[in-house]
Amino acid sequence: MALPFRPATGPATRKRRQFLSREEIVEAGAKVLARDGYDALNMRSVATELDVQAAALYRYVDSREELDDLLFDHLMADCVPGLDGADWRADLRAFAAAWRLRLITMRDATRIALGQVSIGPNIAPLMDVALSILRTSGLKDDELIEVYQACMLLVHSLASAEASYLELAAQKDAGGLRHAPPQPEWVASYPTLWALAERLAAPPDFDARFAFGLEALIAGVERRLAGETP
Incomplete structure:
Protein backbone atom coordinates (compact mmCIF):
# COMPACT_ATOMS: atom_id res chain seq x y z
CA MET A 1 0.00 0.00 0.00
CA ALA A 2 1.61 3.24 -1.15
CA LEU A 3 1.36 6.18 1.21
CA PRO A 4 1.62 9.73 -0.10
CA PHE A 5 3.87 12.21 1.61
CA ARG A 6 1.92 14.92 3.33
CA PRO A 7 2.53 18.46 2.07
CA ALA A 8 3.63 20.96 4.70
CA THR A 9 0.71 23.36 4.52
CA GLY A 10 -1.26 25.38 7.02
CA PRO A 11 -0.16 27.36 10.04
CA ALA A 12 2.28 25.42 12.20
CA THR A 13 1.94 27.43 15.40
CA ARG A 14 -0.56 29.63 17.11
CA LYS A 15 0.38 33.29 16.56
CA ARG A 16 -2.49 35.11 18.22
CA ARG A 17 -4.76 34.09 21.05
CA GLN A 18 -7.98 34.25 19.03
CA PHE A 19 -6.54 32.06 16.27
CA LEU A 20 -6.49 28.28 16.23
CA SER A 21 -3.62 26.08 15.11
CA MET A 76 1.45 7.21 16.35
CA ALA A 77 3.77 9.74 18.03
CA ASP A 78 6.76 8.20 19.84
CA CYS A 79 5.76 4.67 18.86
CA VAL A 80 9.21 3.56 17.69
CA PRO A 81 10.61 1.08 20.25
CA GLY A 82 14.22 0.77 21.34
CA LEU A 83 16.07 -1.76 19.18
CA ASP A 84 19.48 -3.34 19.75
CA GLY A 85 20.18 -4.07 16.08
CA ALA A 86 21.76 -7.43 16.82
CA ASP A 87 19.24 -9.47 14.84
CA TRP A 88 16.69 -8.26 12.31
CA ARG A 89 14.16 -10.89 13.41
CA ALA A 90 14.17 -9.70 17.03
CA ASP A 91 14.01 -6.09 15.89
CA LEU A 92 11.06 -6.80 13.59
CA ARG A 93 9.21 -8.58 16.41
CA ALA A 94 9.83 -5.65 18.77
CA PHE A 95 8.77 -3.12 16.16
CA ALA A 96 5.58 -4.99 15.23
CA ALA A 97 4.67 -5.56 18.89
CA ALA A 98 5.04 -1.86 19.71
CA TRP A 99 2.94 -0.86 16.72
CA ARG A 100 0.23 -3.41 17.57
CA LEU A 101 0.13 -2.24 21.20
CA ARG A 102 -0.30 1.36 20.15
CA LEU A 103 -3.13 0.49 17.76
CA ILE A 104 -5.12 -1.54 20.28
CA THR A 105 -4.65 0.85 23.21
CA MET A 106 -5.72 3.96 21.30
CA ARG A 107 -9.50 3.79 21.09
CA ASP A 108 -10.76 3.27 17.52
CA ALA A 109 -7.35 4.03 16.00
CA THR A 110 -7.76 1.08 13.63
CA ARG A 111 -11.00 2.51 12.27
CA ILE A 112 -9.02 5.16 10.45
CA ALA A 113 -8.42 3.52 7.07
CA LEU A 114 -4.79 3.03 6.08
CA GLY A 115 -5.75 3.95 2.53
CA GLN A 116 -6.29 7.58 3.52
CA VAL A 117 -3.21 7.98 5.71
CA SER A 118 -0.22 9.88 4.34
CA ILE A 119 3.37 10.01 5.56
CA GLY A 120 3.47 12.56 8.35
CA PRO A 121 6.10 13.43 10.98
CA ASN A 122 5.17 10.50 13.23
CA ILE A 123 4.52 7.90 10.52
CA ALA A 124 7.84 8.66 8.81
CA PRO A 125 10.08 7.39 11.66
CA LEU A 126 7.97 4.25 11.99
CA MET A 127 8.34 3.50 8.30
CA ASP A 128 12.05 4.30 8.30
CA VAL A 129 12.74 1.93 11.20
CA ALA A 130 10.74 -0.91 9.64
CA LEU A 131 12.41 -0.49 6.25
CA SER A 132 15.84 -0.28 7.88
CA ILE A 133 15.20 -3.51 9.78
CA LEU A 134 14.22 -5.32 6.60
CA ARG A 135 17.18 -3.93 4.66
CA THR A 136 19.47 -5.26 7.40
CA SER A 137 18.06 -8.73 6.75
CA GLY A 138 19.69 -8.75 3.33
CA LEU A 139 16.54 -8.46 1.25
CA LYS A 140 16.75 -6.62 -2.05
CA ASP A 141 14.97 -3.29 -2.08
CA ASP A 142 12.04 -4.45 -4.21
CA GLU A 143 11.55 -7.49 -1.98
CA LEU A 144 11.77 -5.57 1.28
CA ILE A 145 9.08 -3.17 0.08
CA GLU A 146 6.72 -6.10 -0.43
CA VAL A 147 7.59 -7.58 2.97
CA TYR A 148 7.07 -4.19 4.59
CA GLN A 149 3.63 -3.87 2.98
CA ALA A 150 2.70 -7.39 4.16
CA CYS A 151 3.90 -6.60 7.68
CA MET A 152 1.94 -3.33 7.76
CA LEU A 153 -1.26 -5.05 6.67
CA LEU A 154 -0.70 -7.94 9.10
CA VAL A 155 -0.25 -5.68 12.11
CA HIS A 156 -3.06 -3.28 11.25
CA SER A 157 -5.55 -5.99 10.25
CA LEU A 158 -4.98 -8.15 13.32
CA ALA A 159 -5.09 -5.12 15.61
CA SER A 160 -8.33 -4.05 13.95
CA ALA A 161 -9.86 -7.49 14.45
CA GLU A 162 -8.74 -7.54 18.08
CA ALA A 163 -10.11 -4.08 18.82
CA SER A 164 -13.44 -4.91 17.17
CA TYR A 165 -13.76 -8.20 19.05
CA LEU A 166 -13.01 -6.64 22.42
CA GLU A 167 -15.52 -3.85 21.83
CA LEU A 168 -18.22 -6.30 20.76
CA ALA A 169 -17.49 -8.59 23.71
CA ALA A 170 -17.84 -5.66 26.11
CA GLN A 171 -21.23 -4.82 24.65
CA LYS A 172 -22.52 -8.34 25.27
CA ASP A 173 -22.29 -7.94 29.05
CA ALA A 174 -22.06 -11.21 30.95
CA GLY A 175 -23.64 -13.17 28.11
CA GLY A 176 -20.55 -13.01 25.99
CA LEU A 177 -20.49 -13.48 22.24
CA ARG A 178 -23.01 -16.00 20.98
CA HIS A 179 -23.11 -18.03 17.79
CA ALA A 180 -26.18 -19.49 16.13
CA PRO A 181 -26.27 -23.30 15.82
CA PRO A 182 -25.42 -24.61 12.33
CA GLN A 183 -28.20 -25.45 9.92
CA PRO A 184 -28.37 -29.20 9.15
CA GLU A 185 -27.99 -28.69 5.40
CA TRP A 186 -24.83 -26.66 5.96
CA VAL A 187 -23.34 -29.41 8.10
CA ALA A 188 -23.83 -31.86 5.26
CA SER A 189 -22.52 -29.49 2.58
CA TYR A 190 -19.45 -28.21 4.42
CA PRO A 191 -18.21 -31.06 6.65
CA THR A 192 -14.71 -29.66 7.26
CA LEU A 193 -16.07 -26.27 8.25
CA TRP A 194 -18.40 -27.78 10.81
CA ALA A 195 -15.82 -30.24 12.09
CA LEU A 196 -13.80 -27.17 13.09
CA ALA A 197 -16.76 -24.95 14.00
CA GLU A 198 -16.25 -25.20 17.74
CA ARG A 199 -12.63 -24.12 17.44
CA LEU A 200 -13.52 -21.33 15.05
CA ALA A 201 -16.14 -20.02 17.50
CA ALA A 202 -13.85 -20.20 20.54
CA PRO A 203 -12.60 -16.92 22.07
CA PRO A 204 -9.53 -15.98 20.05
CA ASP A 205 -6.04 -15.83 21.49
CA PHE A 206 -4.89 -12.66 19.78
CA ASP A 207 -1.37 -12.86 21.20
CA ALA A 208 -0.92 -16.31 19.67
CA ARG A 209 -2.53 -15.26 16.40
CA PHE A 210 -0.28 -12.23 16.12
CA ALA A 211 2.83 -14.27 16.90
CA PHE A 212 1.84 -16.95 14.38
CA GLY A 213 1.32 -14.44 11.58
CA LEU A 214 4.56 -12.59 12.30
CA GLU A 215 6.61 -15.78 12.53
CA ALA A 216 5.12 -16.99 9.25
CA LEU A 217 6.20 -13.71 7.65
CA ILE A 218 9.72 -14.02 9.09
CA ALA A 219 9.96 -17.63 7.91
CA GLY A 220 8.98 -16.51 4.42
CA VAL A 221 11.75 -13.91 4.43
CA GLU A 222 14.26 -16.53 5.59
CA ARG A 223 13.27 -18.83 2.73
CA ARG A 224 13.66 -15.96 0.29
CA LEU A 225 17.11 -15.14 1.65
CA ALA A 226 18.07 -18.81 1.34
CA GLY A 227 17.14 -18.71 -2.32
CA GLU A 228 14.09 -20.92 -1.94
CA THR A 229 11.06 -20.25 -4.11
CA PRO A 230 8.07 -19.24 -1.93
Whole structure:
Protein backbone atom coordinates (compact mmCIF):
# COMPACT_ATOMS: atom_id res chain seq x y z
CA MET A 1 0.00 0.00 0.00
CA ALA A 2 1.61 3.24 -1.15
CA LEU A 3 1.36 6.18 1.21
CA PRO A 4 1.62 9.73 -0.10
CA PHE A 5 3.87 12.21 1.61
CA ARG A 6 1.92 14.92 3.33
CA PRO A 7 2.53 18.46 2.07
CA ALA A 8 3.63 20.96 4.70
CA THR A 9 0.71 23.36 4.52
CA GLY A 10 -1.26 25.38 7.02
CA PRO A 11 -0.16 27.36 10.04
CA ALA A 12 2.28 25.42 12.20
CA THR A 13 1.94 27.43 15.40
CA ARG A 14 -0.56 29.63 17.11
CA LYS A 15 0.38 33.29 16.56
CA ARG A 16 -2.49 35.11 18.22
CA ARG A 17 -4.76 34.09 21.05
CA GLN A 18 -7.98 34.25 19.03
CA PHE A 19 -6.54 32.06 16.27
CA LEU A 20 -6.49 28.28 16.23
CA SER A 21 -3.62 26.08 15.11
CA ARG A 22 -3.67 22.78 13.29
CA GLU A 23 -2.07 21.14 16.34
CA GLU A 24 -4.90 22.31 18.61
CA ILE A 25 -7.47 20.90 16.21
CA VAL A 26 -5.74 17.52 16.06
CA GLU A 27 -5.38 17.36 19.84
CA ALA A 28 -9.07 18.17 20.22
CA GLY A 29 -9.87 15.42 17.73
CA ALA A 30 -7.80 12.99 19.78
CA LYS A 31 -9.78 13.91 22.90
CA VAL A 32 -13.10 13.33 21.11
CA LEU A 33 -11.89 10.00 19.76
CA ALA A 34 -10.64 8.78 23.16
CA ARG A 35 -13.75 9.92 25.03
CA ASP A 36 -16.58 9.30 22.56
CA GLY A 37 -15.22 6.99 19.86
CA TYR A 38 -14.84 7.21 16.10
CA ASP A 39 -18.57 7.44 15.37
CA ALA A 40 -18.71 10.71 17.31
CA LEU A 41 -15.68 12.20 15.57
CA ASN A 42 -16.50 14.91 13.03
CA MET A 43 -15.70 18.54 12.36
CA ARG A 44 -18.64 19.70 14.44
CA SER A 45 -17.69 17.67 17.52
CA VAL A 46 -14.10 18.86 17.30
CA ALA A 47 -15.28 22.46 16.97
CA THR A 48 -17.46 21.99 20.03
CA GLU A 49 -14.46 20.67 21.94
CA LEU A 50 -12.61 23.87 21.01
CA ASP A 51 -15.63 26.10 21.65
CA VAL A 52 -15.61 27.47 18.09
CA GLN A 53 -17.82 27.19 15.03
CA ALA A 54 -17.11 24.26 12.69
CA ALA A 55 -16.42 26.68 9.84
CA ALA A 56 -13.39 27.97 11.76
CA LEU A 57 -11.65 24.62 11.39
CA TYR A 58 -11.60 24.63 7.60
CA ARG A 59 -8.92 27.28 7.46
CA TYR A 60 -6.54 24.71 8.96
CA VAL A 61 -8.02 21.34 7.97
CA ASP A 62 -9.61 20.92 4.54
CA SER A 63 -11.93 18.00 5.29
CA ARG A 64 -12.88 15.21 7.63
CA GLU A 65 -10.59 12.92 5.63
CA GLU A 66 -7.64 15.22 6.29
CA LEU A 67 -8.58 15.31 9.97
CA ASP A 68 -8.43 11.49 10.06
CA ASP A 69 -5.05 11.59 8.33
CA LEU A 70 -3.59 14.12 10.76
CA LEU A 71 -5.14 12.36 13.74
CA PHE A 72 -3.73 8.94 12.87
CA ASP A 73 -0.26 10.42 12.59
CA HIS A 74 -0.77 12.15 15.95
CA LEU A 75 -1.75 8.85 17.59
CA MET A 76 1.45 7.21 16.35
CA ALA A 77 3.77 9.74 18.03
CA ASP A 78 6.76 8.20 19.84
CA CYS A 79 5.76 4.67 18.86
CA VAL A 80 9.21 3.56 17.69
CA PRO A 81 10.61 1.08 20.25
CA GLY A 82 14.22 0.77 21.34
CA LEU A 83 16.07 -1.76 19.18
CA ASP A 84 19.48 -3.34 19.75
CA GLY A 85 20.18 -4.07 16.08
CA ALA A 86 21.76 -7.43 16.82
CA ASP A 87 19.24 -9.47 14.84
CA TRP A 88 16.69 -8.26 12.31
CA ARG A 89 14.16 -10.89 13.41
CA ALA A 90 14.17 -9.70 17.03
CA ASP A 91 14.01 -6.09 15.89
CA LEU A 92 11.06 -6.80 13.59
CA ARG A 93 9.21 -8.58 16.41
CA ALA A 94 9.83 -5.65 18.77
CA PHE A 95 8.77 -3.12 16.16
CA ALA A 96 5.58 -4.99 15.23
CA ALA A 97 4.67 -5.56 18.89
CA ALA A 98 5.04 -1.86 19.71
CA TRP A 99 2.94 -0.86 16.72
CA ARG A 100 0.23 -3.41 17.57
CA LEU A 101 0.13 -2.24 21.20
CA ARG A 102 -0.30 1.36 20.15
CA LEU A 103 -3.13 0.49 17.76
CA ILE A 104 -5.12 -1.54 20.28
CA THR A 105 -4.65 0.85 23.21
CA MET A 106 -5.72 3.96 21.30
CA ARG A 107 -9.50 3.79 21.09
CA ASP A 108 -10.76 3.27 17.52
CA ALA A 109 -7.35 4.03 16.00
CA THR A 110 -7.76 1.08 13.63
CA ARG A 111 -11.00 2.51 12.27
CA ILE A 112 -9.02 5.16 10.45
CA ALA A 113 -8.42 3.52 7.07
CA LEU A 114 -4.79 3.03 6.08
CA GLY A 115 -5.75 3.95 2.53
CA GLN A 116 -6.29 7.58 3.52
CA VAL A 117 -3.21 7.98 5.71
CA SER A 118 -0.22 9.88 4.34
CA ILE A 119 3.37 10.01 5.56
CA GLY A 120 3.47 12.56 8.35
CA PRO A 121 6.10 13.43 10.98
CA ASN A 122 5.17 10.50 13.23
CA ILE A 123 4.52 7.90 10.52
CA ALA A 124 7.84 8.66 8.81
CA PRO A 125 10.08 7.39 11.66
CA LEU A 126 7.97 4.25 11.99
CA MET A 127 8.34 3.50 8.30
CA ASP A 128 12.05 4.30 8.30
CA VAL A 129 12.74 1.93 11.20
CA ALA A 130 10.74 -0.91 9.64
CA LEU A 131 12.41 -0.49 6.25
CA SER A 132 15.84 -0.28 7.88
CA ILE A 133 15.20 -3.51 9.78
CA LEU A 134 14.22 -5.32 6.60
CA ARG A 135 17.18 -3.93 4.66
CA THR A 136 19.47 -5.26 7.40
CA SER A 137 18.06 -8.73 6.75
CA GLY A 138 19.69 -8.75 3.33
CA LEU A 139 16.54 -8.46 1.25
CA LYS A 140 16.75 -6.62 -2.05
CA ASP A 141 14.97 -3.29 -2.08
CA ASP A 142 12.04 -4.45 -4.21
CA GLU A 143 11.55 -7.49 -1.98
CA LEU A 144 11.77 -5.57 1.28
CA ILE A 145 9.08 -3.17 0.08
CA GLU A 146 6.72 -6.10 -0.43
CA VAL A 147 7.59 -7.58 2.97
CA TYR A 148 7.07 -4.19 4.59
CA GLN A 149 3.63 -3.87 2.98
CA ALA A 150 2.70 -7.39 4.16
CA CYS A 151 3.90 -6.60 7.68
CA MET A 152 1.94 -3.33 7.76
CA LEU A 153 -1.26 -5.05 6.67
CA LEU A 154 -0.70 -7.94 9.10
CA VAL A 155 -0.25 -5.68 12.11
CA HIS A 156 -3.06 -3.28 11.25
CA SER A 157 -5.55 -5.99 10.25
CA LEU A 158 -4.98 -8.15 13.32
CA ALA A 159 -5.09 -5.12 15.61
CA SER A 160 -8.33 -4.05 13.95
CA ALA A 161 -9.86 -7.49 14.45
CA GLU A 162 -8.74 -7.54 18.08
CA ALA A 163 -10.11 -4.08 18.82
CA SER A 164 -13.44 -4.91 17.17
CA TYR A 165 -13.76 -8.20 19.05
CA LEU A 166 -13.01 -6.64 22.42
CA GLU A 167 -15.52 -3.85 21.83
CA LEU A 168 -18.22 -6.30 20.76
CA ALA A 169 -17.49 -8.59 23.71
CA ALA A 170 -17.84 -5.66 26.11
CA GLN A 171 -21.23 -4.82 24.65
CA LYS A 172 -22.52 -8.34 25.27
CA ASP A 173 -22.29 -7.94 29.05
CA ALA A 174 -22.06 -11.21 30.95
CA GLY A 175 -23.64 -13.17 28.11
CA GLY A 176 -20.55 -13.01 25.99
CA LEU A 177 -20.49 -13.48 22.24
CA ARG A 178 -23.01 -16.00 20.98
CA HIS A 179 -23.11 -18.03 17.79
CA ALA A 180 -26.18 -19.49 16.13
CA PRO A 181 -26.27 -23.30 15.82
CA PRO A 182 -25.42 -24.61 12.33
CA GLN A 183 -28.20 -25.45 9.92
CA PRO A 184 -28.37 -29.20 9.15
CA GLU A 185 -27.99 -28.69 5.40
CA TRP A 186 -24.83 -26.66 5.96
CA VAL A 187 -23.34 -29.41 8.10
CA ALA A 188 -23.83 -31.86 5.26
CA SER A 189 -22.52 -29.49 2.58
CA TYR A 190 -19.45 -28.21 4.42
CA PRO A 191 -18.21 -31.06 6.65
CA THR A 192 -14.71 -29.66 7.26
CA LEU A 193 -16.07 -26.27 8.25
CA TRP A 194 -18.40 -27.78 10.81
CA ALA A 195 -15.82 -30.24 12.09
CA LEU A 196 -13.80 -27.17 13.09
CA ALA A 197 -16.76 -24.95 14.00
CA GLU A 198 -16.25 -25.20 17.74
CA ARG A 199 -12.63 -24.12 17.44
CA LEU A 200 -13.52 -21.33 15.05
CA ALA A 201 -16.14 -20.02 17.50
CA ALA A 202 -13.85 -20.20 20.54
CA PRO A 203 -12.60 -16.92 22.07
CA PRO A 204 -9.53 -15.98 20.05
CA ASP A 205 -6.04 -15.83 21.49
CA PHE A 206 -4.89 -12.66 19.78
CA ASP A 207 -1.37 -12.86 21.20
CA ALA A 208 -0.92 -16.31 19.67
CA ARG A 209 -2.53 -15.26 16.40
CA PHE A 210 -0.28 -12.23 16.12
CA ALA A 211 2.83 -14.27 16.90
CA PHE A 212 1.84 -16.95 14.38
CA GLY A 213 1.32 -14.44 11.58
CA LEU A 214 4.56 -12.59 12.30
CA GLU A 215 6.61 -15.78 12.53
CA ALA A 216 5.12 -16.99 9.25
CA LEU A 217 6.20 -13.71 7.65
CA ILE A 218 9.72 -14.02 9.09
CA ALA A 219 9.96 -17.63 7.91
CA GLY A 220 8.98 -16.51 4.42
CA VAL A 221 11.75 -13.91 4.43
CA GLU A 222 14.26 -16.53 5.59
CA ARG A 223 13.27 -18.83 2.73
CA ARG A 224 13.66 -15.96 0.29
CA LEU A 225 17.11 -15.14 1.65
CA ALA A 226 18.07 -18.81 1.34
CA GLY A 227 17.14 -18.71 -2.32
CA GLU A 228 14.09 -20.92 -1.94
CA THR A 229 11.06 -20.25 -4.11
CA PRO A 230 8.07 -19.24 -1.93
